[in-house]
Amino acid sequence: MLFYRAALPLSRTTLNYAAGIIRRHRKSIGSRWRKLNPGQQALLVLAYLRKGETFAELAAGFAVGTTTAWRYVEEVLALLATRAPKLRQAVRDAKKAGYAYVVLDGTLIPIDRVAADRPFYSGKHKRHGMNLQVIASSGGDVLWVSGALPGSVHDMKAEWIWDVLAELEAAGLVTLADKGYQGSSYAKIPYRGKNKPESQKQANRAHAQLRAPGERANAQLKAWRILRKLRCCPWRAGQLAKAIHALQIREA
Template sequence: MPTSVTYTAVLDVRRSTAEHLSRLLRDHRAAVGTRGGRRALGCFRQAVLILRWFLDGTRLAQLARDNGLSSSTAYRYLHEGLTVLAAGAPDLNTALERAKAAGLTHLNLDGTVVRTDRVAAPGPNGADLWWSGKHRHHGGNVQVISTPDGWPIWVSPVRPGREHDTTCARHHGRLDALNNLAAEPGVPTLVDLGYENAGDGLRHPVKKPASGELTEAQHTYNKVIRGVHGVCERANSLLKTTFKALRRVSLDPSRITQIAAAALVLLQLEYDRTI
């Protein structure tokens, strides 16, 4: 008596996206000198495996079984896909140059915590490095820059979930780059109060003083900033709702850097939009 059921499923992704990833994998195999007929899967089937993991969050054990692979081979195929996709993600300077060339009025910056269930690691003062006190779970902090209509144009390398948004944004001169963009072409970046005092180029609501009240003008300013900046939540939502892999990562947390960058590339391919 059969112990399993075979069925046909449709992957909700454009074929051109799968074919693009397949070409990237083909070029990667050529670059590393892989000989023909030495792989268990062809480039297109490997691309489908990777896209199933991204879009549906399919477990690697299931992907391995569906394709007649060992678990180690399935992981290797996935990591190859992450590598070739993430390599196509724009760096910060490229993203800001595109924004400037497009004549955008402003940018949005916001952080999102990508949940992870990997083992905790000790941090400063014995604190759990990847534990987010705000979200009450382990995760990695990824900074996302988006356009005025909430389209993501850049994602940062991951930082431990315990770090504050401002601390994460300061790494590798990101805040300096955003402040320079506001100073020269006049393109400010809207943020929330989590980035308070991060620089003149970052515009955030006015914080209520410890002993006093906000003026009417400050209340109005805050409403405008929050209203315009609120659309940035769309960027984080687009990434996490499109790709189930970003809702909870079971790989090493450091892999979130590649996963987020690869997801951005796939999103841009699907919508044929970079800015």
């Protein structure tokens, strides 16, 4: 096997944050000695998330067993995911920040599945995946990310399951969303139908421009290569996204 040096496009602050969480966790459970120190374990996990390295590759690079690499990653993902903002907290923080509006959008996390797995198949995207709901600020930052639902679940139903718009309405936050949320009595969505008058077409173009930051927020999540195509249990998509969000907050 060949080895090489590689760069990880993340700041030292993010590494120190993850290492601090690991250090405190080890102290709380009384863990005396491990093959990797907290900083090395944090680096291993960041490489897994940001570059999508396999456990075999991580194990070889950090001179540990494959099972050990898997255990290190699982431990830190659980710790990070619990630190991602909950929906009510995220909405409250957005209200306090005084955003002119927020953007609600669904994104599909592709998974490694076969055509027989119908619950995971998204007719909209024509591929298998997991549905995540994301609230983004008007500046394009992720404010909140939901747990995972099968790709066959429509965005409107996913929003209803997580009770997203109800929380946003209660806070009085202006919310923009795409046509996937048709039927909502609160979210501002584009006009639908053919042969629309020019005024509605202009309104739709303006709406799309304002909603663009939501697309950028989803792109920020998928800059972490682990989310570009999951080769693990599909239901881990939500935990992975929440862990990444917790890290993104520190990276910002």
